[in-house]
Amino acid sequence: MMDLTRPSFVAGLLALAALALAPVAAPAQSGPLRIEVTEGVIAPVPYAIPDFVPENAAAAQYAGAIARVVANNLTGTGLLREIPRDAHVGRITSFDSPVQFSDWRAINAQALITGAARLDGQQLRVKFRLFDVVSGQQMGDGLQFDGTATNWRRMAHRVSDAIYTRLTGEGGYFDSRVVFVAESGPRENRRKQLAIMDQDGENVQYLTDGGTLVLAPRFSPRGERVLYTSYEGGTPRVVLMDLASRSRQLLADQPGTMTFAPRFAPNGQSVIFSLSVGGTTNLYALDLGSGQRVQLTNTAAIDTAPSFSPDGGRIVFESDRSGTSQLYVMPASGGQAQRISSGEGRYSTPVWSPRGDLIAFTKSQGGRFHIGVMRTDGSNERLLTSSFLDEGPTWAPNGRVIMFTREAAGGDPQIFSVDISGRNLRRVPSPGPASDPAWSPLLP
Amino acid sequence: MSQAQADGLRLRVEECWNVGLLSLDAQQAIVTIGFEMTPDARPIEGSIRLVDAEGGSAAGQQQAYRTGRQAIIECGSDGYGLPSALYDQWREVEITFNPARMSFR
Numbered sequence A: 001m002m003d004l005t006r007p008s009f010v011a012g013l014l015a016l017a018a019l020a021l022a023p024v025a026a027p028a029q030s031g032p033l034r035i036e037v038t039e040g041v042i043a044p045v046p047y048a049i050p051d052f053v054p055e056n057a058a059a060a061q062y063a064g065a066i067a068r069v070v071a072n073n074l075t076g077t078g079l080l081r082e083i084p085r086d087a088h089v090g091r092i093t094s095f096d097s098p099v100q101f102s103d104w105r106a107i108n109a110q111a112l113i114t115g116a117a118r119l120d121g122q123q124l125r126v127k128f129r130l131f132d133v134v135s136g137q138q139m140g141d142g143l144q145f146d147g148t149a150t151n152w153r154r155m156a157h158r159v160s161d162a163i164y165t166r167l168t169g170e171g172g173y174f175d176s177r178v179v180f181v182a183e184s185g186p187r188e189n190r191r192k193q194l195a196i197m198d199q200d201g202e203n204v205q206y207l208t209d210g211g212t213l214v215l216a217p218r219f220s221p222r223g224e225r226v227l228y229t230s231y232e233g234g235t236p237r238v239v240l241m242d243l244a245s246r247s248r249q250l251l252a253d254q255p256g257t258m259t260f261a262p263r264f265a266p267n268g269q270s271v272i273f274s275l276s277v278g279g280t281t282n283l284y285a286l287d288l289g290s291g292q293r294v295q296l297t298n299t300a301a302i303d304t305a306p307s308f309s310p311d312g313g314r315i316v317f318e319s320d321r322s323g324t325s326q327l328y329v330m331p332a333s334g335g336q337a338q339r340i341s342s343g344e345g346r347y348s349t350p351v352w353s354p355r356g357d358l359i360a361f362t363k364s365q366g367g368r369f370h371i372g373v374m375r376t377d378g379s380n381e382r383l384l385t386s387s388f389l390d391e392g393p394t395w396a397p398n399g400r401v402i403m404f405t406r407e408a409a410g411g412d413p414q415i416f417s418v419d420i421s422g423r424n425l426r427r428v429p430s431p432g433p434a435s436d437p438a439w440s441p442l443l444p
Numbered sequence B: 001m002s003q004a005q006a007d008g009l010r011l012r013v014e015e016c017w018n019v020g021l022l023s024l025d026a027q028q029a030i031v032t033i034g035f036e037m038t039p040d041a042r043p044i045e046g047s048i049r050l051v052d053a054e055g056g057s058a059a060g061q062q063q064a065y066r067t068g069r070q071a072i073i074e075c076g077s078d079g080y081g082l083p084s085a086l087y088d089q090w091r092e093v094e095i096t097f098n099p100a101r102m103s104f105r
Helices: A007-021 A057-076 A101-105 A149-168 B003-016 B058-075 B084-090
Strands: A033-037 A045-048 A080-082 A111-120 A123-132 A143-148 A177-184 A191-198 A214-219 A225-230 A237-242 A248-251 A258-264 A270-277 A280-287 A293-295 A303-308 A314-319 A326-331 A346-352 A358-365 A368-375 A389-395 A401-407 A413-419 A434-439 B030-036 B049-054 B092-097
Touching (some): A033 B003, A057 A080, A057 A111, A057 A123, A057 A149, A143 A149, A177 A214, A177 A413, A191 A214, A214 A258, A225 A258, A237 A270, A314 A346, A326 A346, A346 A389, A358 A389, A368 A401, A389 A434, A401 A434, B003 B058, B003 B092, B030 B058, B049 B058, B058 B092
Parallel strands (some): A033 B092, A045 A111, A237 A258, A303 A346, A368 A389
Antiparallel strands (some): A111 A123, A177 A434, A214 A225, A225 A237, A258 A270, A270 A280, A280 A293, A303 A314, A314 A326, A346 A358, A358 A368, A401 A413, B030 B049
16 A cells, blocks of 8 residues: 655645646747647437427328337447437427527537438338538438338338448448347257347247258348358258348358358358368358359368458368367458468457458457457457457448357357447347347448 | 646546447548537537548548547536646647557457
């Protein structure tokens, strides 16, 4: 403990006080006072979003609900904090009336979102405006979206994306979906179904009936197809599903082999996957048009979990060729692989960021599992999470958020998300136990 | 004007410089914002202007400017508590917002 009575400490304080009271040593000031700010704070920005204004009676049921979806999306980022509606002083009764900024400054709102909805038949029109309350100015022009009433949630997500982009300068991720494995039944006889839902956990639909074990679904670059691993007949097989028709196609089906861990190339024309035969597991690429298959690695080790760089030029994958599972990068056509993971522990399930700057991965070390990110050369590794079991990262379309599977000891798996800063760890709602999430691109 | 008084102004602005919403691009931007103050040390909103910007894209610089401007206004709303006797020395202020040393992620 520090002794505050020590002469040296007191003398130091006096010296500091003298320094503080001394005039700035600079010569007589000319021009403005200049200072440099190098430290800031990271705190959720308070904003207000009153219920949107229904512009006709038929829109009443949507106006408030849309505003709630937008609020849930924005607050869920951890970057913004909604000011409760019962604290609002001002009222928005008309979309076009001037905003009384003093009402919103009074509750310390820094941003204000106003909106309106109109329903004609099944045609729903939603519009919004975003205001910087501090400066008393509108941020950008108002926007409107047209759609059908059944798609009102999607319209709310698109409004959310537009607002998010204006506030952060980055692309949004709300109008997107997640394909995952929905689990049910007793642990010893777990039923696993492929399912799809909106990124906020709504609109769950089941893609398979649960009669066959399924694993590791992956979206195509445009989000209209899904690859996954199915244990039909007891052997892992790569399956391609068209989401609109639900039609299925076995890929690279060859007797005596096992195929798994598939992922699309960025152009959607080919897929890469692992193929096990004769005790070795190597990476292969399959051209979906011609059916031509190319072997990319040729080792006695297990090479798996491949993921393309966004430009399609490189592949990151995991391999135990060094003795433990580590991450490697190689050209998309195969060839020399460069190990990029260098820390202690085992690395697996690497996924290249849609921005191209980072690779997310699973790391196990000392009995704990982590989701982490590193630069594509392996530098600047940062672990974002830690638990009994965290695994299988997947990137949001804007590369700022990661979803993954978390399982507590003796518990059921759940889907979680975390910002790439490591903040804002949240559970993603799902109808029950859920694992293996894969995030879609933004919907067209 | 003492160093402590200048540091006090800097610390006040830092408390309101919320960088959480800055895009990765805007985190590369260094912006200098100039403004004038009233005799009771409140920033005059109409005088706030971008003096200089470097790094990042134009959009990133604009976002960085908006964030810095917000900090100046927000934390100066009750006055910065500067000595009125030295008004000539702080009537005009230029603040450089430099996020380079901050760790965002």
